[in-house]
Amino acid sequence: MDDKNQNRNLILAMALSMGVILIWSVLFPPATPPVDPNPTDPAAVATTDSAGNDVTLTPPSVDSTATATAANAPAAQPVAETERLEINTPSLSGSIALTGGRLDDLMLRDYRETLAPDSEPVRLFTPSGEEGAYYALYGWTPAGTLDYEQVPGPETPWTIEIGDVLTADSPVTLRWDNGSGLIFRRTVSVDEDYLFTISQSVENTGESEVRLAPYGIVTRHGLPSDLQNFFVIHEGVVQVSDGTLNDVKYDQMPDFDYIDREAANAEITEVTGSGWIGFTSKYWLAALVPQSGQPFTAVSRYIESQDIYQTQARLPAVTVAPGETSESTTRLFAGAKEWETLRRYQDEEGIDRFVDAIDWGWFFFLTKPIFWVLHHVHALIGNMGISIILLTLFLKALLFPLAYRSYVSMAKMKELQPKMEELKERAGDDKQKLQTAMMELYKREKVNPASGCLPILLQIPIFFSLYKVIANASEMRHAPFFGWLTDLSAPDPSSIYNLFGLFPWDAPMAGTTMATIFIGVLPILLGISMFLQQKLNPAPADPTQAMIFSYMPWIFMFMLGHFASGLLVYWITNNTVTFTQQYIIMRSHGHRPDVFGNILSTFKRKKKSE
Structure with missing residues (x-):
């Protein structure tokens, strides 16, 4: 050479x-470096002007035209040390802390942490002061002559005025008298799923008018412990503002341009019509949802010194005259991103684009219909693994005309291979002569070399969309298939290490180096399917290229081995159908792929090179 x-x-x-x-x-x-799970919760400042509209992050003033400021001050007491009001619905359990009135203890009854029979329900909210603190806080911020001691804050001792337990049928009301002529009430109700309604009122029994502004905050201390950090899954802020969807990953929040007085990086959006803002993960969502048509200021902020992430919904300031009462009603979604539930809230509650809390990606016009088909097939069959296989078969059948054109073009190119070799010998080193001869050959045989590429390119967005749907579908979580595959959202639990369960010792724990090396049944089947698909064609004549291509299936087998089992089921099905289609089409055009011979030649080449 x-x-x-x-x-x-x-x-x-x-x-x-x-x-x-x-x-x-x-x-x-x-991996993300560990963070302090118990930081101090600093003040979260939000301001509006005297008309209650514009936002400027400045300290509050003392005159009647001052700005209103939303505050989320020091950490509340731990759950065990705080008097609480129980939450008990068909979908939720937990409690509200009377100190501060925080909604900070919430579990999802229908979802378990693991498949173990005694597994605890998934915990969505956790009180401040505990590891992974995550909670929602509502309140009022002072303006004019008011100060923070005259409005409810994180340490305000609320009392129960109505109700003993918050259920889907019985709201509760909390009350606090500031001792200076203002009586605050907070009525909390919840439906049978995941939507809370929080009505805050202030009654002015004093002799002068007051000015203050309502707000809602969702706060997370540090990054979530179950952060996926996977490129097809969005985790972080998700927001809809006047019909525009915006999402920001956690690692992008420190790069916000605006720096407020708490040295927090912030992004501020004025919403004039409708919208919502919150934090999303792969399966769960906590979102502040003002009433439809209610103007508000949506704020995302990151406080680096405390490693705190926040989303805020700041409503315009109101003026309350003596003897009057002002009330503000907002909503909070806290639960699982179930497509049917989100769609119902969107259609019946008027929450704009709420189904877009699910990460549909750039190809949303493909992922949404693909998910719709998967959802209904699963509802009909009841087995997610079979549903994935059937959906993959359906899409392959739908795209078969494109695949057929691609494979036919490839087959024709292979038929011309001997003639092309003759042209190369005749042309020698004259590249221009060779190119001209080849173009004449293509024209005479009516073959377009590029026609085989276009159909493949058109299929790529569709199958990437299917891949994204499978990666994000909440129905995948803890969904069984057959046998040892009891959770299609988790990696294949089998392992070569114990010969797939035949030896009496446990397989390596998922996520460890041993588990990556000693892969399971599905990754091996994936590698074999990729290898066979590759062997439909002879190896490249160049030994370096041949060596690299021969290793690729096995490299990807280990790289993708610890992905979710559902994704591997999809890849194996797709590879198998692609192999079958290509094999049949190539044979129908007179080309007989020598798969076995190509496999033997691979091993002979390796042996010769050794």
Whole structure:
């Protein structure tokens, strides 16, 4: 082999190696460093002007035209030390802290942390002072002559005025008298699913008017412990503002341009019509939802010194005259991102674009209908694994005309291979002569070399959308398939280490290096399906290229081995159908793929190179 060919092969090998490294770095980014789970919760400042509309992050003034400021001050008492009001609904359990009136103890009855029979329900909200604190706080902020001691804050001792337990049928009302002529009440109701309604009122029994503004805050201390950090899953802020969807990942929040007085990086959006804002994860959502048509200020902020993430809904300030009462009603969604539930809230409660809390991605016009089909197939069959297989088969059948054109073009190109080799021998080193001869050959045989690529390119967005749907569907969580595959959202639990359960010792724990090396049944089937698909065609004549391509299926087998089982079921099905389609079409056009011979030649080449 001459130096020119050696250099070309070296560059090709380096490019392919860098491609593998790049894919690995995207799919498996570095782990997030641990954070302090119990930081102090600083003040969260929000301001409006005297008309209650514009937002400027400035300290409150003392005159009647001052700005109103939303505050979320020091951490509340731990759950065990705070008197509480029980929450008990068909979907939720937990409690509200009377100190501060925080909704900070919430579990989802229909979802368990693990598949173990005695597993605890999924905890969505956790009190401040505990590891992974995550909660919602509502209140009023002072303006004019009021100060923070005259409005309810994080340490306000609320009392129960109406109700003993918050249920879907019985709201509760909390009361606090500030001793200076203002009586605050907070009525909390919840439906049978995940939507709370919080009505805050202030009664002015004093002799002068007061000015103050209502707010809602969702606060998270540090990053979530179950952060996926996976490129097809959005985790962080999700927001709809006047019909516009905006999402920001947690690691982007420190880069917000605006710096407020608490040295917090903030992003501020004025919502004039309708919208909502909150934090989303793969399966769960906590979102502040003002009433439809209610103007508000949506704020996302990150306080680096405390490692605190916040979303806020700040409503315009109101003036309450003596003897009058002002009331403000907002909502809070806290629960699972179930498609049917989100769609019902969108249609019946008027929550704009609420189904977009699910991460549909750039190809939403494809992911939404694909999910619709998967959802209804699963509802009909009851087995998510079979539903994934049937959906993959349906899409492959739908795209078969495109695939057929692609495979036919490839088959025709293979038929022309001997004639192309003859042209190369005749042309010698004259590249222009060779190119002209090939173009004449293509024209004479009515073959377009590019026609095989276009159908494949058109299929890529569709199957990426299917991949994204499977990665994000809440129905995947703890969904069983067959046998040992009891959770399609988790990696294959089988392992070569114990010969897939035949030996009397446990497989390596998921997430460890041993589990990555000693893969399970599905990853091996994935590698085999990729290998067989590759062997439909002879290996490249260049030994360097042949070596690199022969290793690719096995490299990806280990790289993708600890992905969710549902994704592997999809990939294996897709590879198997693609292999079958290509094999049949190639044979129908006179080309007989020698799969077995190509496999033997691979091993012979390896043996010869050794």
